[in-house]
Amino acid sequence: MHPKDESLSATIAHGQQLLMSAGIENPRRESRLLLAHALGLPALGPVGCGTVDQAVRERFDAMLRRRMAHEPFAYITGSQGFWTLDLAVSPDTLIPRADSETVIEALLTLRPERGRALRLLDLGTGTGCLLLAALSEFPCAVGLGIDRSEAACRMAAANAVRNGLAGRAMMLCGEWLEAVRLGEADRFDVVISNPPYIPVQDIAGLMPEVSGHEPRLALDGGPDGLRSYRIILAALREALAPGGLALLEIGQGQDMAVSALAGASGLRLASLRADLGGVVRVVCLEAA
Structure with a gap:
């Protein structure tokens, strides 16, 4: 279970670990890009002390599951x-x-x-x-x-x-x-x-x-x-x-x-x- 609010850096690290375990190349980069998409942003800048709320985490986790199944990144983001x-x-x-x-x-x-x-x-x-x-x-x-x-x-x-x-x-x-x-x-x-x-x-x-x-x-x-x-x-x-x-x-x-x-x-x-x-x-x- 995720905590109620999670830092951007912890969320990225969580995604990186899961993608790495699935054999995805460049797992940290892909984790950042998927999180940016979940946030509705074209890219993530320096993560600083920002946090991720429950709705974003759920979108992010759903995308992680798809990418861990080796669905192409572009199909997940749609562009x-x-x-x-x-x-x-x-x-x-x-x-x-x-x-x-x-x-x-x-x-x-x-x-x-x-x-x-x-x-x-x-x-x-x-x-x-x-x-x-x-x-x-x-x-x-x-x-x-x-x-x-x-x-x-x-x-x-x-x-x-x-x-x-x-x-x-x-x-x-x-x-x-x-x-x-x-x-x-x-x-x-x-x-x-x-x-x-x-x-x-x-x-x-x-x-x-x-x-x-x-x-x-x-x-x-x-x-x-x-x-x-x-x-x-x-x-x-x-x-x-x-x-x-x-x-x-x-x-x-x-x-x-x-x-x-x-x-x-x-x-x-x-x-x-x-x-x-x-x-x-x-x-x-x-x-x-």
Whole structure:
């Protein structure tokens, strides 16, 4: 039982001990962040002699139990930062990761003119993170996000509103490029995608935050991890405007296989982009 009022430092230490016992990395940092969330604060400053009341302790303990079960931190707080955006997240979507920002960095390198009126397409949009980050950098662009999960489409649409981009972003529920019927005038200047790329037999061996909580639909890349790329690349050339650009996020070691699939589909490899860890993360393709 907790005392009626407990100091901030004691509450943090209590959470740290429980998280450490559950094998959570950086348990003190996570305890502080969870307590800040329980208090309704973005972060905790110096704790000093502040105290925690019963209602806050109960919220904090409920969050600790979820985190000790290896539920991702972002699902507990309901939000995740990506690029310059603040995004709502839920178990219906993958949690946006810093590695995926490599897609936006590649886009800005290959299309540096920020004033261009680009037509953007995001395949497997999830939270909308890639599409919305791109739109935030290209103020004259418009974009379409497609996801086969209705819940993900609703989340992406809500994130567009949350970040002031709803007027330039539309979300559509459907299966990859089958969701749209394109004439030549409807083709896209830029297609971005972070499709499922984990070989199905490898999912169980991922960290429990991923294998036990993130949506399997957004992880499962089939037996070799390349199933989604085969589907996307078979139709991608017809979706791109002349000179159009496609940026596909990939898993570690998939660059040569995805590049070969792209070449067989009539697309030119423009470059490969590595993330901050040095892993090739994005295949950059151009239409003839």
